[in-house]
Amino acid sequence: MHEYLNYKFEDTADFISTFDEMPLWSASFGLLLFKHLKLAPNLKVLDIGSGAGFPLLELAQRLGTSSTCYGLDPWVNANKRANQKIRNYGITNASIIEGSADNIPFADSSIDLIVSNLGINNFEQPDKVFAECYRVLKPGGRLALTTNLNGHWQEFYDVFADTLVQTGNAKLLSNLTSHQEHRGNVKSISQQFSNAGFSLIVRHADEFKMDFLDGTAFLNHNFIKLGWLASWKALIPENMIKSFFPILEENLNKLAAKSGTLSLTVPMAYIQAEKQ
Ligand SMILES: C[S@@+](CC[C@H](N)C(=O)[O-])C[C@H]1O[C@@H](n2cnc3c(N)ncnc32)[C@H](O)[C@@H]1O
Incomplete structure (x- = not known):
């Protein structure tokens, strides 16, 4: 007692x-x-x-x-x-x-x-x-x-889709859509x-x-690397990963620069x- x-x-x-x-x-x-x-x-x-x-x-x-x-x-x-x-x-x-x-x-x-x-x-x-x-x-x-x-990190996924198109990889958009719809x-x-x-x-x-200063901060966050990064890398061919992600990061940084932060909805x- x-x-x-x-x-x-x-x-x-x-x-x-x-x-x-x-x-x-x-x-x-x-x-x-x-x-x-x-x-x-x-x-x-x-x-x-x-x-x-x-x-x-x-x-x-x-x-x-x-x-x-x-x-x-x-x-x-x-x-x-x-x-x-x-x-x-x-x-x-x-x-x-x-x-x-x-x-x-x-x-x-x-x-x-x-x-x-x-x-x-x-x-x-x-x-x-x-x-x-x-x-x-x-x-x-x-x-x-x-x-x-479904719809979490939408602002991020929109930039991901734009980056696929920008880098001539529109054919991979369906991978991205099924990844998002899995949720x-x-x-x-x-x-x-x-x-x-x-x-x-x-x-x-x-x-x-969830606000991050920019795409660089977002992609380097421990929890993002632990919980998400592998599934995003799997959306594109192995030999493109090293060229694709820096462009994605730059595009996220451009979006963040417009309002001061990268603000993502969950x-x-x-x-x-x-x-x-
Ligand atoms: C996203 S984590 C959530 C952990 C915790 N509930 C929390 O809120 O922090 C998902 C958890 O489900 C566990 N898990 C995955 N498959 C499972 C299964 N078939 N049966 C039971 N747990 C499973 C994982 O090992 C992991 O611990």
């Missing part, structure tokens, strides 16, 4: 290494998730694609110990990090399972709430994952996800929920802007549904 009264902050390197780690990108979507997700007591919760522990560990703490939370992710090093946070924060109601949401290691009708921040819609087989979520949820159970939508919109994602049998679909769309959505 009142265990928190015994808490003593220990300023160790191990603790601090997990204190300030939260990608701003994930946080932007996480804020949308927590804005719309209704909390309740005594839940068995699953976070799909929990990565380094978000939103799993925040949710476990906000729900408190009447609920038990599990994170499911195949990424070994991210799971290690999540476990380190569980130890450092003293969380007793969360644990990590290494595995894929294509094959959720829980019995039918055993989970009350599934969440996924920037997860399911990025997976290779989202339809299989939606079906698995439906299987493991109890009747009345909820699946709530946040995702970026769903609210309607197509709602349809994935319905196809899996879900009903009572709740949708909240929103957007935010549309996003919270979508939640129930198994009835």
Whole structure:
């Protein structure tokens, strides 16, 4: 009882290494998730694609110990990090399972709430994952996800398309279009929920802007290199990469010079549904 009264902050390197780690990108979507997700007591919760522990560990703490939370992710090093946070924060109601949401290691009708921040819609087989979520949820159970939508970084992709044309590569525009369309919109994602049998679909769309001084700052940003650059390089032939990207960067810088910054739009959505 009142265990928190015994808490003593220990300023160790191990603790601090997990204190300030939260990608701003994930946080932007996480804020949308927590804005719309209704909390309740005594839940068995699953976070799909929990990565380094978000939103799993925040949710476990906000729900408190009447609920038990599990994170499911195949990424070994991210799971290690999540476990380190569980130890450092003293969380007793969360644990990590290494595995894929294509094959959720829980019995039918055993989970009350599934969440996924920037997860399911990025997976290779989202339809299989939606079906698995439906299987493991109890009747009345909820699946709530946040995702970026088709149209994110639109200003960047417009310059990318112009640069393809400018460099005589208009034939590659269809690669760019399918890359952009790979990301769903609210309607197509709602349809994935319905196809899996879900009903009572709740949708909240929103957007935010990310400003960079210019294209050079954007392309050199750690998160852009980590999360996006490989997929953009794959849109053009290997032997053109070294000549194409400097022109793209210059065009982004010209756009930024017009208004003082490169301002990019990120549309996003919270979508939640129930198994009835
Ligand atoms: C964009 S990250 C989001 C991580 C975290 N939820 C966040 O908000 O920062 C997507 C995560 O999904 C995981 N993932 C990819 N395929 C998966 C699958 N089939 N089942 C479960 N997780 C998967 C990745 O390993 C990664 O941790």
